[in-house]
Amino acid sequence: MENNYPELTVSRSIIKIDDGCVRHKEDLIVRETTLTVYINLTEVATLVCSPRDQKYLAVGFLCAEGLLKKREDIISVELNPKQGAVYVKSRSAFSIADRLTVKRRVTPSAGGSGTTVSAGGISLPPPIGSHLQVSVETALNLANQLEKRSRLFQRTGGVHNAALAKGEEILIFQEDIGRHNTLDKIHGQCFLEGISRDDKMIIYSGRISTEIVLKVARMGVPVLISRSAPTDRALQLAEKLNITVLGFVRGKRLTIYTGQERVILP
Amino acid sequence: MENNYPELTVSRSIIKIDDGCVRHKEDLIVRETTLTVYINLTEVATLVCSPRDQKYLAVGFLCAEGLLKKREDIISVELNPKQGAVYVKSRSAFSIADRLTVKRRVTPSAGGSGTTVSAGGISLPPPIGSHLQVSVETALNLANQLEKRSRLFQRTGGVHNAALAKGEEILIFQEDIGRHNTLDKIHGQCFLEGISRDDKMIIYSGRISTEIVLKVARMGVPVLISRSAPTDRALQLAEKLNITVLGFVRGKRLTIYTGQERVILP
Numbered sequence: 001m002e003n004n005y006p007e008l009t010v011s012r013s014i015i016k017i018d019d020g021c022v023r024h025k026e027d028l029i030v031r032e033t034t035l036t037v038y039i040n041l042t043e044v045a046t047l048v049c050s051p052r053d054q055k056y057l058a059v060g061f062l063c064a065e066g067l068l069k070k071r072e073d074i075i076s077v078e079l080n081p082k083q084g085a086v087y088v089k090s091r092s093a094f095s096i097a098d099r100l101t102v103k104r105r106v107t108p109s110a111g112g113s114g115t116t117v118s119a120g121g122i123s124l125p126p127p128i129g130s131h132l133q134v135s136v137e138t139a140l141n142l143a144n145q146l147e148k149r150s151r152l153f154q155r156t157g158g159v160h161n162a163a164l165a166k167g168e169e170i171l172i173f174q175e176d177i178g179r180h181n182t183l184d185k186i187h188g189q190c191f192l193e194g195i196s197r198d199d200k201m202i203i204y205s206g207r208i209s210t211e212i213v214l215k216v217a218r219m220g221v222p223v224l225i226s227r228s229a230p231t232d233r234a235l236q237l238a239e240k241l242n243i244t245v246l247g248f249v250r251g252k253r254l255t256i257y258t259g260q261e262r263v264i265l266p
Numbered sequence: 267m268e269n270n271y272p273e274l275t276v277s278r279s280i281i282k283i284d285d286g287c288v289r290h291k292e293d294l295i296v297r298e299t300t301l302t303v304y305i306n307l308t309e310v311a312t313l314v315c316s317p318r319d320q321k322y323l324a325v326g327f328l329c330a331e332g333l334l335k336k337r338e339d340i341i342s343v344e345l346n347p348k349q350g351a352v353y354v355k356s357r358s359a360f361s362i363a364d365r366l367t368v369k370r371r372v373t374p375s376a377g378g379s380g381t382t383v384s385a386g387g388i389s390l391p392p393p394i395g396s397h398l399q400v401s402v403e404t405a406l407n408l409a410n411q412l413e414k415r416s417r418l419f420q421r422t423g424g425v426h427n428a429a430l431a432k433g434e435e436i437l438i439f440q441e442d443i444g445r446h447n448t449l450d451k452i453h454g455q456c457f458l459e460g461i462s463r464d465d466k467m468i469i470y471s472g473r474i475s476t477e478i479v480l481k482v483a484r485m486g487v488p489v490l491i492s493r494s495a496p497t498d499r500a501l502q503l504a505e506k507l508n509i510t511v512l513g514f515v516r517g518k519r520l521t522i523y524t525g526q527e528r529v530i531l532p
Contacts, residue, residue, distance in 0.1 A: 016519070017402050029523075031499070230295065230424070231424060232297050233298040252286075253285070255281065266283065266286045
């Protein structure tokens with residue numbers, strides 16, 4: 001059986017049953033691996049992920065956690081595939097306190113048990129000032145493009161996907177078994193390659209939780225387009241950070257949840 | 267607008283756009299909250315969850331992490347809604363070492379970067395010996411029941427769901443914004459109420475990762491039925507722990523991935 005994704009999937013014998021008919025066959029199964037992220041030899045977290053673009057994942061994760069701020073801080077990024085580890089060397093100091101904050105965040109925690117997500121020792125990024133505008137047509141078009149490009153998902157049903165877009169064009173596309181990883185990989189690539197974000201949009205397949213909004217905010221992207229639903233606290237955070245959230249973007253439908261001023265209505 | 271889920275959802279004004287038609291209306295948004303789990307006053311983790319059955323969630327999470335073993339160990343379980351915290355008092359000692367293992371696990375980590383998931387200091391539960399049998403008809407029927415009962419999901423698109431079933435009957439049903447929480451809540455209820463698991467099945471809406479298989483194994487349930495896809499490593503673990511995994515169970519179709527001996531073919 002042909003495998004177009006040797007990196008992301010493996011072939012395995014399974015038994016398919018369809019309306020009483022039993023067939024033994026080979027099928028593609030999505031691969032799951034772990035990546036342990038180190039910064040200056042301190043272990044920060046172990047992430048479950050798809051085995052691709054792991055340097056981007058590690059760097060993006062550290063950016064999303066607020067542990068990497070400037071490109072110039074990075075001395076080196078080394079992947080050790082055998083160990084399933086990425087070692088990031090940074091000029092900026094890295095304290096145990098930071099690390100514990102991260103440990104809390106990756107539980108994943110919305111950041112506290114109070115009504116705001118700024119509790120729990122998590123510092124929020126500043127609100128996003130970008131005056132980017134997006135038309136309803138463009139949002140629907142981008143969600144449609146994401147759907148078309150997620151072949152691995154359609155094939156194995158096992159991954160989420162996300163994209164970075166400018167106008168109607170998708171610039172970066174990522175697929176991963178971990179919802180958050182798709183965004184971290186995009187963040188990592190933008191950070192390492194110096195790609196601007198305040199003029200771009202994120203299109204995302206998964207549910208919008210506070211952690212997703214926080215990742216988009218830390219990325220500095222003003223518009224988040226999802227095929228799925230947001231949570232109440234994610235929307236509170238999106239308002240606070242001035243992020244436009246469009247959900248259930250499917251076919252000819254979408255819902256505007258926050259940041260309507262960036263949306264050009266039909 | 268009527269809200270049948272005052273506990274799990276809130277009403278919010280949104281703008282719906284459908285084929286060019288713009289409507290301002292009230293819609294139900296799924297609630298997101300955090301729960302910090304303490305055992306003997308040691309903070310173990312902060313979980314993002316739906317605000318229901320949080321005592322079950324805390325206890326089930328601790329069971330799944332291997333930190334609670336016997337019902338008799340529990341002295342008390344107290345929920346503090348204001349703090350968003352559950353305090354579990356246990357007779358058994360709880361060391362920092364355990365805690366660090368947990369911190370690793372909840373990242374979520376499959377438990378190491380090697381080829382087995384028993385790495386990373388995680389002790390695997392024993393293989394499941396149960397000789398439970400399930401017919402293809404029953405599996406399809408149960409998946410169908412889960413689908414029908416997940417009204418909140420259909421309504422808000424924001425939650426996963428899971429159920430514990432015996433034969434064709436669903437005994438426990440849970441909905442939560444966190445994939446893992448649905449299983450932890452079932453585990454917690456079984457643990458506190460002394461419900462046997464080796465004669466039952468889990469039906470689950472989400473993707474089957476190693477962490478899901480590990481939770482089912484720690485629950486002692488021999489059969490896992492999912493509407494979604496498994497990962498390669500999850501299946502390796504399922505074989506090791508002798509768990510039957512049925513995936514893509516939808517309509518009249520399903521795929522048998524592991525533990526075929528428990529499945530009665532048509």
